[in-house]
Amino acid sequence: MGNREDLLAGARQVIVERGVAKATAREIAAAAGVSLAAIGYHFGSKEQLITEAISDTLGTAIGDAMEDRIREGSGHTPLDGFAAVWNAMPAAFAANRPAMLASMENLVRVARSPEAQQHFQEMLDGGFGDLDDALREAHPELTPEQARAVAELHFVFSQGLGLLHTIAPDAALPDGDRLAVAIAALAGISRDS
Numbered sequence: 001m002g003n004r005e006d007l008l009a010g011a012r013q014v015i016v017e018r019g020v021a022k023a024t025a026r027e028i029a030a031a032a033g034v035s036l037a038a039i040g041y042h043f044g045s046k047e048q049l050i051t052e053a054i055s056d057t058l059g060t061a062i063g064d065a066m067e068d069r070i071r072e073g074s075g076h077t078p079l080d081g082f083a084a085v086w087n088a089m090p091a092a093f094a095a096n097r098p099a100m101l102a103s104m105e106n107l108v109r110v111a112r113s114p115e116a117q118q119h120f121q122e123m124l125d126g127g128f129g130d131l132d133d134a135l136r137e138a139h140p141e142l143t144p145e146q147a148r149a150v151a152e153l154h155f156v157f158s159q160g161l162g163l164l165h166t167i168a169p170d171a172a173l174p175d176g177d178r179l180a181v182a183i184a185a186l187a188g189i190s191r192d193s
Contacts (some may be wrong), residue, residue: 001193003013003032003038003041004043005035006032006033007028007032007034007038007039007053008036008049008053008056008187009031009032010030010031010032010033010052010170011023011028011031011032011049011053012053012054013031013097014028014031014100015050015053015054015102016099019101019102019105020050020054020102020105020106020109021105023046023050024046025039025046026153026170028046028049040098044115045180047109047113047115047116048115048116048119050106050109051106051110051116051119051120051151052119054099054102054103054106055103055119055123056179057095057122061092061095062089062092062093062158062162063127065088065092066085066089066092066131066134067130067133067134068136069084069088069089070085070131070134070138070154071134071136071137071138072084072138073085073139074137074138074139078135078139078142078146078150079180079183079191080180081138082150082154082176082179082180082183083140083176083177083179084176085154085176086157086161086174086175086176086180087175087176087177088176089159089161089162089176090165090173090175091159093162093165093166094160094162094169097166097169098152100162100166101166104163104166104167117176124155128148128151128152129151131150131154131155132147132151134151135147135150135151135154157179161173161174
């Protein structure tokens, strides 16, 4: 790995161990085995490094899990595939709980930082695009507009249900089958739960 990758790994380690608010640039540099100046050189600031470390880690872990579940829905109707994704995602949230907690802690910092907001906005399109690609592969019957809309719906659910699963892991939250009933109802079709 290079210094940039080492810094991302060091930031992830320190953030998970200490939390975003308590993570210092000095601790991150030490965990990465690089100089403190490397943070400024590669990221401009500790805040930008933290934003990228959390978004890359969590985006990859949750996004890859969701894309895999979407692809497993190939051969099923898009609605059945949707239900299967959301029946499986709570396990992905649970497996990534430390990173999700760090991400939640980071949200207020992002909301207050124009640079972090810009990074997040740039990542949104890539996140939608990756899910869109998986959907078109699994469900070629979807039009490009439909695939993009379903990708956006998956992403929005990942944010909302991910947050709920993180703050209330034992709560009775809707599963994929229940969400599919709601979507079918909105579409005016019948789906038994």
